[in-house]
Amino acid sequence: MAWFETWFNTPYYHILYKDRNFEEAEYFISLLINDLQIPKHSKIIDLACGKGRHSVFLNKMGFEVLGLDLSEESISQNKIFENDKLKFKVHDMRDPIYPEISKMKVDAVCNLFTSFGYFESEDDDKKVFRSVADVLEDKGFFVLDFLNEKWVKNTLVAQAVTTKGNIDFHISKRIEDQHVIKDIVFKDQGEDFHFFEKVKLHTLEEIGSYAAEFGFERVKTYGDYNLGTFDRDTSPRCINVFRKL
Missing domain, CATH: 3.40.50.150 (Vaccinia Virus protein VP39)
Incomplete structure (x- = not known):
C-alpha cells in the first residue's frame, strides 16, 4: 500500500x-x-x-x-x-x-x-x-x-520534536529526487512506530x-x-x- x-x-x-x-x-x-x-x-x-x-x-x-x-x-x-x-x-x-x-x-x-x-x-x-x-x-x-517548492527548499528544518497527546514525535525532513520526505518516528505503549510522508515538489x-x-x-x-x-x-x-x- x-x-x-x-x-x-x-x-x-x-x-x-x-x-x-x-x-x-x-x-x-x-x-x-x-x-x-x-x-x-x-x-x-x-x-x-x-x-x-x-x-x-x-x-x-x-x-x-x-x-x-x-x-x-x-x-x-x-x-x-x-x-x-x-x-x-x-x-x-x-x-x-x-x-x-x-x-x-x-x-x-x-x-x-x-x-x-x-x-x-x-x-x-x-x-x-x-x-x-x-x-x-x-x-x-x-x-x-x-x-x-522553492520556499520549501529554502526553509527546510531537518530535525524537530513535537509532543502531542503524551507522544513525542521525532520528525526529520529531507529533499530527495524533487520530493520532500518527512520521517515520523515515535513510541507509544512500549511499541516503536515509523511512518513517512512523501510529497513531490x-x-x-x-x-x-x-x-x-x-x-x-x-x-x-x-x-x-x-x-x-x-x-x-x-x-x-x-x-x-x-x-x-
Whole structure:
C-alpha cells in the first residue's frame, strides 16, 4: 500500500495534526469565496477533505458540498456532520468522480492544504486533473492549494520534536529526487512506530502544464492564506485557481 493509504488511516496521524488552525482555514475560505465571487447555493467538491473542516464550513456558508477522501477512518467520522446539502464519501482522487460518485456536475472543486503531489507517477497526477475537469461545469473553478517548492527548499528544518497527546514525535525532513520526505518516528505503549510522508515538489510550471492539458486556464495565483501576491522566493504557498474553459 502507498504511504498515504496507511498513514492517513492511523489514529496517530490525527493526533499529530490535531492542532491545525481552524480559524485560519475558515478565514482563508471566506476570503477565497469572496474573491472568486462564487454564488451561494453553488455545488462544491472538497477533494481530499480529510476530517471535513473545510466541507463543514463551506456548507455553513450556504453551499451544497460533497467531501471526498481516501481515508475510510476520516469519512466515517465525518458522517456525523452530514445533512441534505453536505455529504461525505470514500474516494481516490485519481478515479472518476462524475458520474460514479457525483451524479451531477459542480461549480467548483477545492483541493486544499497540500493534498496533491502524493503519487509517484505523472500519469496519476494527470488523472486528478482529468477527474476534476470531467466533474466541473464549464467556467467552473478548480482551486489547487500547494506548496511553493522553492520556499520549501529554502526553509527546510531537518530535525524537530513535537509532543502531542503524551507522544513525542521525532520528525526529520529531507529533499530527495524533487520530493520532500518527512520521517515520523515515535513510541507509544512500549511499541516503536515509523511512518513517512512523501510529497513531490511540483513547480508552478508543471502544475500549469497539467491544467492546460485538461482544458484549464490559470486565472489567479496566491502566495499565502491571506491571498497575498505569489512570489517564487518568499511565498509559503502556491495557491492555483484554474477555470475550466
